[in-house]
Amino acid sequence: MAPSPLFYQAGPALPEVSHAKGVYLWDDTGKQYLDGCSGAIACNLGHGRDDIRDAMLAQLDRVAFTYRTQFESAPAVALAETLVTLTHRQLEKVFFVSSGSEAVESALKLARQYFVASGEPQRQRFVSLRPSYHGSTLGALGVTGYEPLEAPFADITTASLKVPGPDFYRHGDADDAWHVTRVLEETRATIEAAGPETIIAFVLEPVGGASTGARLLDRRYLEGIRALCDEFGCLLILDEVLTGVGRTGAWFAYQHYGVTPDLLATAKGLGAGYYPVGAVLSRADIVETVMASGGFQHGHTYAGNPLACATGLAVIDAMQREHVLDNVAARGHELKEGLQALKARFPWVGDVRGLGLLWGVELVADATTKAPFPAEQNRFARITALAREEGLLIYPRRTLNGVAGDHFLVTPPLTINAADTAELLVRLERAMLRFDREVTASTAK
Ligand code: PMP
Numbered sequence: 001m002a003p004s005p006l007f008y009q010a011g012p013a014l015p016e017v018s019h020a021k022g023v024y025l026w027d028d029t030g031k032q033y034l035d036g037c038s039g040a041i042a043c044n045l046g047h048g049r050d051d052i053r054d055a056m057l058a059q060l061d062r063v064a065f066t067y068r069t070q071f072e073s074a075p076a077v078a079l080a081e082t083l084v085t086l087t088h089r090q091l092e093k094v095f096f097v098s099s100g101s102e103a104v105e106s107a108l109k110l111a112r113q114y115f116v117a118s119g120e121p122q123r124q125r126f127v128s129l130r131p132s133y134h135g136s137t138l139g140a141l142g143v144t145g146y147e148p149l150e151a152p153f154a155d156i157t158t159a160s161l162k163v164p165g166p167d168f169y170r171h172g173d174a175d176d177a178w179h180v181t182r183v184l185e186e187t188r189a190t191i192e193a194a195g196p197e198t199i200i201a202f203v204l205e206p207v208g209g210a211s212t213g214a215r216l217l218d219r220r221y222l223e224g225i226r227a228l229c230d231e232f233g234c235l236l237i238l239d240e241v242l243t244g245v246g247r248t249g250a251w252f253a254y255q256h257y258g259v260t261p262d263l264l265a266t267a268k269g270l271g272a273g274y275y276p277v278g279a280v281l282s283r284a285d286i287v288e289t290v291m292a293s294g295g296f297q298h299g300h301t302y303a304g305n306p307l308a309c310a311t312g313l314a315v316i317d318a319m320q321r322e323h324v325l326d327n328v329a330a331r332g333h334e335l336k337e338g339l340q341a342l343k344a345r346f347p348w349v350g351d352v353r354g355l356g357l358l359w360g361v362e363l364v365a366d367a368t369t370k371a372p373f374p375a376e377q378n379r380f381a382r383i384t385a386l387a388r389e390e391g392l393l394i395y396p397r398r399t400l401n402g403v404a405g406d407h408f409l410v411t412p413p414l415t416i417n418a419a420d421t422a423e424l425l426v427r428l429e430r431a432m433l434r435f436d437r438e439v440t441a442s443t444a445k
Helices: 050-062 074-086 100-117 138-142 147-153 168-194 219-232 284-292 306-321 324-345 379-389 418-444
Strands: 017-021 024-027 032-035 093-097 125-129 161-163 199-204 235-240 263-266 278-282 349-355 358-363 395-397 407-410
Touching (some): 074 306, 100 235, 100 284, 161 168, 168 349, 278 284, 306 324, 379 395, 379 418
Parallel strands (some): 125 199, 235 263
Antiparallel strands (some): 024 032, 263 278, 358 407
């Protein structure tokens, strides 16, 4: 067979996907996989749904594409209105895009243009966390704190000020409140040294995604960041590309914490894998200021096209009809219990953390010192390969020196039922038993 012209990733050739239904996928050899990570935390309603297909076909029959400056489209207006309602009208303006990176990029540019229009052009940089992941375009990469991705582009991106976020696994323990206070003080000092009047916005994920293995922030931290933004006159941008549209059990994760952002970026689950669609949600006055200055100098060809928005509407409609957020709470609880039971059995499971159906499992060489496995052992890849052999897809991330161990995400479709949640845990347990034998063998040498 000729080598594939695709070059997405190094590593062994992948099997070809054949078809998918519900939480299961099959490859061309007939092997079945339970989708324990919703692809890339995107296929939130599972695969092969007739209702989404029907809504998409109906829109395709009417009109698939119109350009947003030439026609208003009913699905776009309706989806925007639905999203605004889901924020309880705290964010009243919507700008559509086609991916998470575009959503973050658009939020960064909207925030900058707001300050230019407001007579504060000296606000020229962002503050974000290390580790974090905000996307792969150059602007979104500039606020990303993930060294392997940043390195080749460090000289040509405008990097944000990077500050550490709270890490309750490694530094919290007995006194989480003190840890939050210390992290916030450090952040304040960094901003004061840089000049608060130069800051456009603080950018963060309310629950970390792949970069941190579902590391949770907490209410005190988010309240502290909100207060810093208000004191320094900069904006708070929440990246809910991964956490938005129900993943954590609320429509948006910030709603767990009662801290409202000025701008919010969302994507992945909005199209639920059926069509690319993302959005920036904004405080009305920010958009009004920018529009009064001549309009937002930004846009993407496919943004807000009728087919994208009809898909997003069908996704949210299905979630409301089926009370999917209730399922996230019930299945999230079962998953949490199951993962914690596995943690109790395997000493190399350092931490299990998460919210709703967003769970991270961090692997360590030594549970007492919390020392990660040596990076060159590629443990994240091994556990993922073993899970795959056992018919389970999980979402892996390699260890980051000093900040996080190897970890993987367990993020099944939000519609997963109790039987499939139990099956997911059985397959994970089988993979972990095999991994455990390998860890024991390698440390006995
Ligand atoms: N922000 C976060 C928090 C993400 O998890 C991702 C995707 N993993 C992105 C931004 C980028 O989204 P996309 O891959 O759709 O560009």
